[in-house]
Amino acid sequence: MNWTTPDALTEQVLKLWNRGDVLQARVTGEKLFPLELRLRRPGPRDVRERFGEVQDWARALSAESREVRGFGYELRLETLRNRVQGANDLPIAAIVPDEHDALRLIRRQPDADRFTSILEMTLPRYPALREWLARRPLIALNHFDEWPRILAVLDWFVANPRSGLYLRQLDIPGVDTKFIEGHRGLLTELLDIVLPEDAVDRTTAGVKGFAQRYGLRSEPPLLRFRILDRNALLRRLSDISLTPAEFSTLKLPIQRVFVTENRTNGLAFPDHPAAIVVFGMGYGLERFAETPWLKELDVQYWGDIDTHGFRILDRLRATLPRARSFLMDHATLDAHRALCVDEPADKRYTGELFRLSSEEHALFEDLRHDRIGERIRLEQERIGYGWLRQALEAQVT
Numbered sequence: 001m002n003w004t005t006p007d008a009l010t011e012q013v014l015k016l017w018n019r020g021d022v023l024q025a026r027v028t029g030e031k032l033f034p035l036e037l038r039l040r041r042p043g044p045r046d047v048r049e050r051f052g053e054v055q056d057w058a059r060a061l062s063a064e065s066r067e068v069r070g071f072g073y074e075l076r077l078e079t080l081r082n083r084v085q086g087a088n089d090l091p092i093a094a095i096v097p098d099e100h101d102a103l104r105l106i107r108r109q110p111d112a113d114r115f116t117s118i119l120e121m122t123l124p125r126y127p128a129l130r131e132w133l134a135r136r137p138l139i140a141l142n143h144f145d146e147w148p149r150i151l152a153v154l155d156w157f158v159a160n161p162r163s164g165l166y167l168r169q170l171d172i173p174g175v176d177t178k179f180i181e182g183h184r185g186l187l188t189e190l191l192d193i194v195l196p197e198d199a200v201d202r203t204t205a206g207v208k209g210f211a212q213r214y215g216l217r218s219e220p221p222l223l224r225f226r227i228l229d230r231n232a233l234l235r236r237l238s239d240i241s242l243t244p245a246e247f248s249t250l251k252l253p254i255q256r257v258f259v260t261e262n263r264t265n266g267l268a269f270p271d272h273p274a275a276i277v278v279f280g281m282g283y284g285l286e287r288f289a290e291t292p293w294l295k296e297l298d299v300q301y302w303g304d305i306d307t308h309g310f311r312i313l314d315r316l317r318a319t320l321p322r323a324r325s326f327l328m329d330h331a332t333l334d335a336h337r338a339l340c341v342d343e344p345a346d347k348r349y350t351g352e353l354f355r356l357s358s359e360e361h362a363l364f365e366d367l368r369h370d371r372i373g374e375r376i377r378l379e380q381e382r383i384g385y386g387w388l389r390q391a392l393e394a395q396v397t
Contacts, residue, residue: 003057004040006064009073009094012037014106022102023115023137027130035096037073042090047080054090061091071104072096114144121151126194136189143186149175153187154194161199162215184210223247223288224280228272229254239267244287252276256395257294258326259285259316260302262381270389273396285312289319300326305333306377307349310356310364317355327391330363333378335387343367343377 016022016032025032042054066072076093096102103109118140122129133140143150149172156172163170168177180187184207191214192200204212211218220243227238232253234240242250256275260266266279281288288294299320303309305328316323333340348368356364366372 001053001057002040003042004038004061004094006061009037009039009061009064010105013096013102016102017106017108018138020137022099022108023112023141024134025099026112026116027119027134027137033096033098033102035102037094037096039091039094041092044080047088047090055088058090061094065094066097066101071101073101073105111141115141118144118147121147125151126154128193129190132189132193139186143183146179146183149179150183150186150190153180153183154190157191157199157214158194161195164215164217166217167211188213220245221287223278224266225276225278226266226269227252227254228258228269228275228277230271232274232276244290247288248291248293250293254297256298256300258300258302259288260380261304261312262379264381265302268385270392272392285316286319289316289323294320295322299323301328302326302380303328304377304379305363305367306343306379307364307367308343308347309380310353310360310367311349311351313360314353314355321355325357325360327380327383327388328363329359332383332387333363333372333376336378336383337373339382340373340376340378341382342375345375348375 013035016035021032024030042050042057047054061075062068064072066074073094073096075091076095077089078092079087079089081087096105099112100109103112115137119133122133140147152172152175156170156175167180170177170180188207188210195214199215201213201215210216222241223244224239224241225247227233227240230238234250234252254274254276256272258269258272258275258277259281260269260277260279261281263280266277269277269279278288299316299322301313301316301323302325303312309328313323313325313328350368353361353364367376370376
């Protein structure tokens with residue numbers, strides 16, 4: 001028997017709730033009720049051949065109806081006549097008359113009242129959030145206990161746009177740093193709506209960009225480098241980490257700067273006259289390249305021999321056009337083919353690069369089009385140490 005049961009009728013109303021439609025209507029004023037539910041019912045043949053089961057089905061629906069329980073769905077009946085069973089009133093439709101009946105049926109009246117409290121707290125202060133509350137009512141309801149603190153955070157940012165403070169410095173009653181960190185996704189959706197356009201940096205996205213997006217101060221990235229010439233040590237220090245701004249103020253007696261992505265390579269890089277090695281920046285290389293005094297030096301980039309390695313080199317040359325590649329050539333690749341790995345297929349760079357030398361571009365094209373093997377990648381840390389030393393000695397002589 002596949003006729004609709006009382007539980008199935010309740011489930012239809014619950015699905016309406018789970019989609020957010022019931023609460024959305026409280027915001028928009030949309031008229032959802034009276035709501036006719038889907039009702040699979042016996043056909044004429046069932047009435048003739050399974051009359052007892054049909055009566056049981058009708059009694060079960062009636063026992064859970066509004067007429068009996070005082071809330072829920074109402075049944076619309078129709079008199080069916082049969083030569084054997086005579087005239088019988090059977091349900092042909094189930095209708096939920098109003099929101100009150102629907103909420104009692106699915107036991108969501110307390111939740112609906114909480115959502116109304118959210119509306120009463122929010123809309124007088126932030127009428128611009130009406131559309132968001134209509135679109136995301138269940139998200140708001142899930143944060144009912146925290147909603148006063150959510151609004152307190154919005155109040156603070158509206159009163160202090162792009163403050164330039166660290167998150168730890170925000171003095172919001174009842175709200176600590178961890179609360180904001182734990183709700184950055186939700187706060188981003190709301191702040192984007194309530195803040196003026198010039199208070200939001202829309203070039204950043206995601207929870208990691210929260211501080212920059214709303215004008216908070218972020219922990220500055222550190223640029224790590226090693227001085228490779230003992231005659232050029234900075235106050236006897238060789239391994240140093242500075243912010244990019246501090247790095248840009250340095251005056252070192254050097255002529256050459258090596259850049260390598262791998263930290264181990266940076267730590268093990270051999271001594272070299274009048275040189276430093278900078279390491280571990282990846283696509284953050286632009287901050288380093290903006291240092292004015294680098295334009296006067298011989299900057300050499302040592303990246304992986306893969307599509308992204310050449311893409312980073314290409315981006316470096318946007319700021320330092322004279323930068324050279326180091327150990328990113330066919331000879332190095334050929335000498336280490338046994339140590340190559342696969343470049344992940346979903347992460348390969350397949351666009352065009354326009355700042356490579358002819359030799360570099362030829363190797364990039366060979367990698368991009370799998371001319372020398374499928375998804376070839378030679379990671380810089382796999383290159384032999386003796387090969388590295390030999391390449392450095394060739395620059396000294």
